[in-house]
Amino acid sequence: MSENSNRDLLLRTASGLFRRKGYDGVGLNEILAASGLPKGSLYYHFPRGKRELAEAATAWAGQAVETLVERIFAAATDFPSGAAAIPRAIADTVKQKGQVLACPVASILQAGTQDERLRLAARQVISSWTVCVAKHAGRLGHPSPQSAAESLIIQLEGAWLLALAEQNGGPLERLADRLSERAMV
Amino acid sequence: MSENSNRDLLLRTASGLFRRKGYDGVGLNEILAASGLPKGSLYYHFPRGKRELAEAATAWAGQAVETLVERIFAAATDFPSGAAAIPRAIADTVKQKGQVLACPVASILQAGTQDERLRLAARQVISSWTVCVAKHAGRLGHPSPQSAAESLIIQLEGAWLLALAEQNGGPLERLADRLSERAMV
DNA sequence: ACTCCATTAGACCGTATGGTCCAATGGAGT
DNA sequence: ACTCCATTGGACCATACGGTCTAATGGAGT
Numbered sequence: 001m002s003e004n005s006n007r008d009l010l011l012r013t014a015s016g017l018f019r020r021k022g023y024d025g026v027g028l029n030e031i032l033a034a035s036g037l038p039k040g041s042l043y044y045h046f047p048r049g050k051r052e053l054a055e056a057a058t059a060w061a062g063q064a065v066e067t068l069v070e071r072i073f074a075a076a077t078d079f080p081s082g083a084a085a086i087p088r089a090i091a092d093t094v095k096q097k098g099q100v101l102a103c104p105v106a107s108i109l110q111a112g113t114q115d116e117r118l119r120l121a122a123r124q125v126i127s128s129w130t131v132c133v134a135k136h137a138g139r140l141g142h143p144s145p146q147s148a149a150e151s152l153i154i155q156l157e158g159a160w161l162l163a164l165a166e167q168n169g170g171p172l173e174r175l176a177d178r179l180s181e182r183a184m185v
Numbered sequence: 186m187s188e189n190s191n192r193d194l195l196l197r198t199a200s201g202l203f204r205r206k207g208y209d210g211v212g213l214n215e216i217l218a219a220s221g222l223p224k225g226s227l228y229y230h231f232p233r234g235k236r237e238l239a240e241a242a243t244a245w246a247g248q249a250v251e252t253l254v255e256r257i258f259a260a261a262t263d264f265p266s267g268a269a270a271i272p273r274a275i276a277d278t279v280k281q282k283g284q285v286l287a288c289p290v291a292s293i294l295q296a297g298t299q300d301e302r303l304r305l306a307a308r309q310v311i312s313s314w315t316v317c318v319a320k321h322a323g324r325l326g327h328p329s330p331q332s333a334a335e336s337l338i339i340q341l342e343g344a345w346l347l348a349l350a351e352q353n354g355g356p357l358e359r360l361a362d363r364l365s366e367r368a369m370v
Numbered sequence: 371a372c373t374c375c376a377t378t379a380g381a382c383c384g385t386a387t388g389g390t391c392c393a394a395t396g397g398a399g400t
Numbered sequence: 401a402c403t404c405c406a407t408t409g410g411a412c413c414a415t416a417c418g419g420t421c422t423a424a425t426g427g428a429g430t
Contacts (some may be wrong), residue, residue: 016335022295024209028418038379039419045377049419093375102295107299108351110207110287110295123350150347150362154356158343164294165308171339178336191407213388223409230407235388285395 007045009035015057018102023054023118040149054108055121061104062125066132073136082136083152084180087159091176100167102122103160129153155179192221192230204286208239208296208303239284239293240306246289247310251317258321265319268337269365272344276354276361285352288345314338340364 013035017026025140028050046052069086076082094100105122112119121137137145155175162171197309198220202211207293213235217224231237254271261267279285297304315334322330339361 004317020298022207024207025296026277027416029416034198040378040380040421044420046290077234102298105350106291106346107295109346110292111210112350113205113287114210119352121349126347126350147359147363150356150359151340153285154347155339156343156362157346158339161291161294161342161346162339165290165297165304165311167304171335174332174335178332212386214386224389225408225410228391290375 001051004111006035006037006041010037010042010045010053010058011057014053015061015104016101018054018107019061019104022107024104043074051115051118055117057107058104058118058121058125065104066125066129069129069132073098073140076140079140079148080182081179082140083097083148084135084176085157086152086176087172087178087179090156090160091163091172094163094169094172100163100169102156102164105158106157106161126153140173147183191222191226195222195227195230195238196242196245199238200246200289201238201286201291204246204259204289207287207292218307236300236303239296240302243303243310245291247313250289250309251314253288254314254317258318258325261321261325263365264322264325264327264333266350267325268318268333269361270335271337271361272341272357272364273361275341275345276348276357279348279354279357285348285354287349290343291342291346313337337364 001158010031013107014026014031017031017034020026028039028042030145031053032042042053043049046056072085073082074087076085097137110119130146130153132149133152134145134149137148142148159171159175163169187334195216198215199211202216202219205211210267211229213224216238217227231241252273257270257274258267290310293303294307297307315331315338317334318337319330319334322333327333331334344356344360347352
């Protein structure tokens with residue numbers, strides 16, 4: 001089972017670098033150097049090379065975010081407060097790291113115009129997030145769960161982008177405030 | 186005055202390519218080939234090279250979007266209908282081109298972690314859009330123009346990203362619907 | 371002790387990258 | 401006709417890219 005440890009290391013390292021510099025901004029050698037693994041190891045685990053690695057890394061990082069979303073909503077008693085807790089959580093990790101990294105999906109999506117498989121991996125993650133949020137929106141009594149879920153994902157991505165531009169969690173925190181205000185109308 | 190025509194051509198060509206493939210996904214040779222200009226010409230107009238070109242292209246494209254926003258809001262009689270008209274306009278150009286290109290700011294931002302000047306160019310464009318929208322929000326009687334403006338920009342960027350992932354204007358059109366519904370509450 | 375094979379190690383390849391440099395060009399000003 | 405200089409043309413460079421290939425390694429199974 002621990003045979004997968006180097007594969008996982010590659011996934012984690014690649015995802016972090018992609019979030020910092022974007023798919024095309026990161027070289028294979030850089031990923032290898034950061035993980036301390038040789039080239040042969042990468043091509044053993046991901047025979048189709050960089051693209052396959054990025055595809056897997058996107059799914060992996062998407063799953064991590066979804067787990068966070070699931071955990072937050074599971075503890076929420078109404079939709080607006082659950083929704084607000086998500087940008088708040090992202091803003092917290094920003095404060096903790098002292099740096100804003102791009103959303104893993106956004107960081108890969110730009111290369112999606114060139115590589116359909118990458119685009120589909122990103123699309124799949126977004127779709128999966130949306131389903132997850134819509135499920136909880138319905139459970140918490142929101143009148144149009146699907147629309148509310150898409151709207152939340154959109155605002156998350158947009159605020160994340162603004163935070164990236166400003167290198168500051170402010171946009172995410174203000175989004176959280178706006179979302180939770182709605183709870184007390 | 187037409188001496189600038191090649192400089193402008195470089196700007197337009199580069200901006201289009203960056204939107205398709207991202208900053209790091211486009212090579213100098215590709216920009217040059219697409220514009221039919223030689224390397225010397227690029228380094229004459231942009232002595233600091235690719236980065237300076239991208240910086241200028243971001244400002245140029247940002248200005249183009251701002252002009253559209255200004256024009257739409259100038260014709261609007263209330264904030265929600267003006268706000269809704271913007272994603273609608275973007276969705277229209279998507280339908281017309283048959284392809285979703287990334288927002289010019291988003292396409293450059295990923296490289297902004299590496300190059301502070303690029304990040305600042307992107308930040309400046311976003312800030313300028315926000316000021317423009319806030320001005321009209323105030324004029325049209327919105328109670329908190331600054332917050333409304335940031336929220337609109339966030340949703341625009343988020344919906345643009347989803348549209349990019351799906352290669353379909355749907356997310357932008359649904360955002361427009363959601364924004365204009367608010368008009369008739 | 372031996373085999374076997376999943377995995378690692380890293381040299382190597384062709385190509386593309388961003389950038390530099392300088393000679394040629396050609397239109398405007400006189 | 402001549403000069404001048406803003407602009408172009410493109411050869412050239414070191415480096416980095418993604419990818420391929422084969423030999424070494426080492427632990428598990430017997």
